[in-house]
């Protein structure tokens with residue numbers, strides 16, 4: 001399944017919306033890597049990129065939540081921290097045990113679903129606070 005940014009996910013901050021689009025594009029690469037059979041190496045490359053990019057995005061977004069005094073700042077920060085911890089665990093497991101096609105598909109589904117839900121439930125709540 002492909003994940004896509006939709007208008008309902010708008011935060012009112014162009015840069016943040018673009019970062020979300022970039023995250024979806026890279027998450028979708030996990031299923032493409034499988035479909036084209038470029039395999040395990042590509043999956044690990046995508047995971048490495050996502051880990052770095054997501055951390056930068058979270059920091060940027062947390063700054064925006066603070067700057068616009070969004071009341072959901074703490075909820076957002078907490079969700080990011082939990083994700084980062086879980087992601088690091090999953091990535092380390094992939095590095096230690098390798099990635100099967102099934103595993104890569106599960107990863108893509110989990111990451112896409114998490115991001116979609118998180119943007120809709122938390123990130124987009126900043127919209128009314130952006131002037």
Ligand SMILES: [Fe+2]
Pocket residue numbers: 061076080118122123
């Ligand atoms: Fe967030």
Ligand SMILES: [Fe+2]
Pocket residue numbers: 020057061119123
């Ligand atoms: Fe976000």
